[in-house]
Amino acid sequence: MSGVLPDDVADLFNRALVGELTVVNPAGEPVTYPLIPLYDGTYIYLTSAALFSKKLEHIKANSKVCFSITDPVAVPDGPFGRVTVQGDAVVIEDDPHSGWEELLPLWRAKEPVIDSFVKKRFGIPLFFERSIIRIDPRTVTWWPGGDTSVAPQKVEIERVA
């Protein structure tokens, strides 16, 4: 493994345009949000606009989350597999105005059009007041090929923190 996640899983994360973040709401129920995953070799990063901050409130109340990649259409240019990574999330929002911009190189690789949106941030300024969700992976469960009716492969991650 060149990073925290197994190489095949890291490859899925680096190619996935969208996956699903699942958090726990105050009633103890799972709530799932489609988001773009960004992976730097150690943590999984997501960003959320203040406009759509409900998920951030859930994470602050309960840091246990999972992120999954399940849609073959959203993982172009390579072999497909399904994966679920459980972990502990923290919300980083010291500087919602520009703190998230440190993730732009990873974001740009998946959604090149983001640069033109950032240049026009005056058109939708609250969309660009963003918090970072950083997931410290705990367990990885994945199905090479994507068939979840078969036994998955599982890896316990040595924690970073």
Add this chain to the structure above:
Amino acid sequence: MTKLATTEAVRRGGSYSHAVVSWIDADGYPTTVGTDFGTEPESSTVTLGPFHADLKPAAGQELCVTFSHIRPQKGVGYDERRYVNVWGEAAITGRNVELVATRAAGWDEAEVPFFEYAERNVPRARNYLMELGATVKLSPFWTFFLATRLPFLTATLSPVALGAVVAGRDGAFTWGTFLLVLLGATAVHLGLNMANDLFDDANGADQANVTPTMFSGGSRVIQYGLVSRSSMFKACVAFYAVAIAVGVFLAATRTWSILWLGMVGIALSLAYSAPPLRLVHRGLGEPVTALGFGPVMALGTYLALAKTWAGEPVLASVPIAILVALILYVNQVPDRVGDAAVGKRTLIVRWPKDRVIAVYVALAAVAAISIVANVAFGVSPVWTLLALLPFPLALKVRRGMTAHYDQPYALMSFMQDNITLHLGVSVLLVVGYAIHMIFG
């Protein structure tokens, strides 16, 4: 996320390629599995699986099932975003899991465009940032640009330039006076824009409007928290103060008549949205706009330069007066739901779609005819017939309104065409006068 009826949510879910099932495991972590599924919308039932025995929810567990779709666009990102979430308890049937949805929510950008979806969440964003002790920020330039709605200054530049070129033809043009008039007219316009935002904020029209576009729905700087109401008010007063100071100076140095016309202009700009008249609420926004951004500005400019009254700048400005009113008219189409909600009964609120479009076409035709009539009756030089060239854009705007009357974001390009029509006609009228002056 918007709440959905469970039967509708499950019906929609049936069109997706796979389901994503989430539950809380024994350690308290959510876990998620992407799987095949089947649906029975009538009973709000989703059947999921098959699952492997090692990883599936237990009977009675609360599940969240997500159906999610995007369309990748290579080298760009993706579009066609939509998803549906349904919740319910798990029932185990062999290797499959069955869920009867008890609640559901989702979003489909084909139904609620992203910008509207974002706009609906503005109050949430502001509360969230306030709790963080953070504020939304833009550079001073962009804040000023938005708060003043600077690009709409073409509505001021057009009649001022026309009044100036008519005065120039009469040998009365001086750059110093022209620039002062431009400064005063610009100040009135920017003050008016800010006053309009303040009043639309106070009466709730801008808050009620969840489909603003770059041409409609106000500047939004107050709603987004970019500028406080008090700062907006101070800036508005400052612009009017500049306008009054320039007007008084021009009156004292050129002709006192300018003072009366200036007072009419300022009164119109305030009566547009300020109580008690609030003319835009009474369906009179268009005539007030036509008067202010047509004859009043064109004649005011001529008066300041030539120091005498004249009918020609008034008549010459008729086409741009009509076309500037039509900018307001078309731009109010996406605003009509929010306007109606707060009793702002613009013509667009009062009239059905067919009449709105028919009146647009009729007024655009009158604008074109007025150009021909001005030439035919010797008011304007023949070269001003060049200003007829942009009028096919009016037909494009008509087609756009016909096709996209209820789609604010699809209508945007046609609002731009309508603005281009006004600007194009204005520029070509000025060019027509300039050619006449040069070549006779």
